[in-house]
Amino acid sequence: MPDIIQLLPDHIANQIAAGEVIQRPGSAVKEMLENAIDAGATQIHLIIRDAGKELIQVNDNGKGMSPTDARLSFERHATSKINSIDDLFAIRTMGFRGEALASIAAVAQVELKTRTAKDEVGTYIQIDHSVVRVQEPCQTPVGTSLIIKNLFFNVPARRNFLKSNTTEMRHIVDEFIRISMAFPEIGFRMTNNNADIYNLEKGKLKQRIIALLGNNLTTKLVPVEEPTEFISITGFVASPDMASKSRGNQFFFVNNRFIKSAYLNHAVTQAYRDLIPKDEFPMFVLFIDIDPKRVDINVHPTKQEIKFEDDRIIYSFVNSAVKHALSKYSIAPSLDFTLDAGINALDAVTQPFTQQTREETKSDYLYQSFADKGKAHFLEKSGDLRNWKELYKVQQEFADQSNVPDETSNQLPELGFAADDFQQDFLQLAQSYIVATTKKGMLLIDQHLAHQRILYERYENSLGQNIPVLKCLMPQTISLSPADAMLLESLTAEMLQLGYEIEPFGQHTFIIQGIPADVKAGHEKASLEKLLEAYKHEASEVKLDKREQLIRTLAQQKSIPHGKKLSTAEMEELFQQLFQCEQPQLSPSGKKVFAKLSTPDLENLIRNA
Numbered sequence: 001m002p003d004i005i006q007l008l009p010d011h012i013a014n015q016i017a018a019g020e021v022i023q024r025p026g027s028a029v030k031e032m033l034e035n036a037i038d039a040g041a042t043q044i045h046l047i048i049r050d051a052g053k054e055l056i057q058v059n060d061n062g063k064g065m066s067p068t069d070a071r072l073s074f075e076r077h078a079t080s081k082i083n084s085i086d087d088l089f090a091i092r093t094m095g096f097r098g099e100a101l102a103s104i105a106a107v108a109q110v111e112l113k114t115r116t117a118k119d120e121v122g123t124y125i126q127i128d129h130s131v132v133r134v135q136e137p138c139q140t141p142v143g144t145s146l147i148i149k150n151l152f153f154n155v156p157a158r159r160n161f162l163k164s165n166t167t168e169m170r171h172i173v174d175e176f177i178r179i180s181m182a183f184p185e186i187g188f189r190m191t192n193n194n195a196d197i198y199n200l201e202k203g204k205l206k207q208r209i210i211a212l213l214g215n216n217l218t219t220k221l222v223p224v225e226e227p228t229e230f231i232s233i234t235g236f237v238a239s240p241d242m243a244s245k246s247r248g249n250q251f252f253f254v255n256n257r258f259i260k261s262a263y264l265n266h267a268v269t270q271a272y273r274d275l276i277p278k279d280e281f282p283m284f285v286l287f288i289d290i291d292p293k294r295v296d297i298n299v300h301p302t303k304q305e306i307k308f309e310d311d312r313i314i315y316s317f318v319n320s321a322v323k324h325a326l327s328k329y330s331i332a333p334s335l336d337f338t339l340d341a342g343i344n345a346l347d348a349v350t351q352p353f354t355q356q357t358r359e360e361t362k363s364d365y366l367y368q369s370f371a372d373k374g375k376a377h378f379l380e381k382s383g384d385l386r387n388w389k390e391l392y393k394v395q396q397e398f399a400d401q402s403n404v405p406d407e408t409s410n411q412l413p414e415l416g417f418a419a420d421d422f423q424q425d426f427l428q429l430a431q432s433y434i435v436a437t438t439k440k441g442m443l444l445i446d447q448h449l450a451h452q453r454i455l456y457e458r459y460e461n462s463l464g465q466n467i468p469v470l471k472c473l474m475p476q477t478i479s480l481s482p483a484d485a486m487l488l489e490s491l492t493a494e495m496l497q498l499g500y501e502i503e504p505f506g507q508h509t510f511i512i513q514g515i516p517a518d519v520k521a522g523h524e525k526a527s528l529e530k531l532l533e534a535y536k537h538e539a540s541e542v543k544l545d546k547r548e549q550l551i552r553t554l555a556q557q558k559s560i561p562h563g564k565k566l567s568t569a570e571m572e573e574l575f576q577q578l579f580q581c582e583q584p585q586l587s588p589s590g591k592k593v594f595a596k597l598s599t600p601d602l603e604n605l606i607r608n609a
C-alpha cells in the first residue's frame, strides 16, 4: 500500500476554512467591519452592490497597514492581535483568529488599498482566489479600503446556495445593525446600490438605538445600569408596550460582541413576566461587560456563541438588573428581588461553610458582585421603600387628575382623564388643530398626527387579515427604475395585505391588478409611485422592517393634512377614533399628538400673556 495522506495546499485549506467563517455576504461584512473597528477607525463606510454578491466594500480611517502587513494579512493564521494562547483570554479586539482575510481571499476577488499615517504612499494589492495578481504602491488616504467582488465566484456550489437578494440583504443589514449598535462612538454609513440606507453620526447609545430601530422608541427606553467591579450590565430595555410578536429587537452584547443566547434572552423576558402577553417578546439592547478571563468566546468560528464560567449566576444577574430598572421607573413594582433559585442551588451557597470555603467564596468575583449593597439583586423581599413611595405618588397624581375613576368607568388608559370628562364641543383652529373642551380644561389635537396614529394602528391590525382588494377593471402597467423595481418586488407580499395587488411583468415592469378601495380610479399609478417615493424617503431616515416602514408610509400619506377644513362630525369621529387607539399620545414616528391644558394652565396663560 502506498502512503496516501498528503498536506492540503494552502488555497484549498483556506477554501475549507472559508466555509466556516464566510457563509454568505453578511459574514464577510461582519468580518470587514470588525477589522475596521479593531484598526481604531472613527468613521466606517460600508458599500454594497447586488446584495453583496457583486461587491462589498469597507472604507475606514483606521490605522492602516504597512506594505508587509498588507501582504501578510491574507495569510491564514496571520493576526496582529494575539501572540500566545494566554492572550486568548484577554481579548478585547473583535477579531483574533487571523482567518477572515485569508478565507475571503480564497473565495472572491479582493482589492486592498491601505496606508499608515507614517507612510507617504500606500499599498495596493489585488488577489483572485488566494493568488496575488498585483502588489504596488498607490495613493490613498490613511486607513484601509477593502473591496470584495464576486463572492464565491470560484465555488459554484456556495454561490448557488445564496438566497434571494432580499434575504442576503437582510443578513447584511442585521450585521451592520449589530455592529454599529455596539459602537455609537464610531460614525457608520451604509450605501446599497448607490443609495444611503444609514448615515449614523457619532453619539450616545440612546441616539444610536433610536437611529437604528426607530423614533417611536424615543420615549420608551428605560436605562439599565448595574455596575459591579467584576461584571456590569448597561443599556436599555423598552417599556412593555413596545413588546412584539417576534424576537427581532433583542440585542445582547458581551464585551461589545453581539451574541445569541436563548438563555440570557429568557432572563430578560422573565423579568417582564406579567407585564407583557405570553407570546410577545420585550425589546432590549444590553451590554454585559465581564473580565475576558471569565468567558470563552472561542467556542464558535463566527464567535456568536459564548460560554460563561457560570451562566446561572449571569442569568440571575441579568434578570435582577432588568427587574430593578423596570421598578425604578415604576413600570413594575419592586417586589420580588431575591436571588434566583439557580443561585441558591449553587454548591457555594448550599454546601456547609468551612472556614476555607467561606474564604474562597468571599474572594470569588461572582460572590463579590452579588454582595455589593445597593445593587438590584440585593434588594430584599420587603421591597425598597423609596420605590414604593414613587409608585404611590404616581398613582396618587393619576387619581387626582381623573377624579378617582372606578374600575368600570371608561377611563382612557394612562391619560389622566376619563372619556366622560369631555363635553364634546369641538372647534377647529387654523384648519390644523382640534380643540376639545373638557370639564377641567381642554385638549389641543393635531389633526394630521392624530389621523396618522389612527391609520397606523388600523393598518397594523389589518396585516395578516388582508384588506379587501378592489380589482381594477383595466389592469395598468407601471415601469420603474431597476432599483425601484427591486424594491417593489420585495414588497409585493406586504402590499397585497394592504390592498395593492401587483404582479411582476418582466423587465422592471409590473401590472396593477387591484388597489385598496380608497384609491380613486385613475390614480392607481400615481398612488403607487407616491408610495414608493415616500417609502424610500422614510427608509433613508430610519431603518425599520419593511412592513413597519410600509404601514408608516401609508399612514403618513393617507392622513388628513393640515389645511383641511373639518366638520364637527368629522372632528368628533377623529377624536373618538384617536382615543380608541392603543397609543393615542404619539404619532407613529414618535411626535406628540396632543397637548393637555388644564383650567389652571389656561389661567396662567392669560396671566402671563
Ligand code: ADP
Pocket (backbone or CB within 6 Å): 031, 035, 036, 038, 039, 060, 062, 063, 064, 065, 073, 074, 078, 079, 080, 081, 094, 095, 096, 097, 098, 099, 100, 101, 102, 143, 144
Ligand atoms: P484577525 O482580525 O482575526 O486578526 P483578519 O484575517 O481579519 O484576522 O485580519 C488579519 C490582520 O490584518 C489583522 O490582525 C490586522 O492586523 C490586519 N487588518 C485587517 N483589516 C484591517 C484594517 N481594516 N485596518 C488595519 N489592519 C487590518
Ligand code: MG
Pocket (backbone or CB within 6 Å): 031, 034, 035, 094, 095, 096, 098, 100, 101
Ligand atoms: Mg478580523
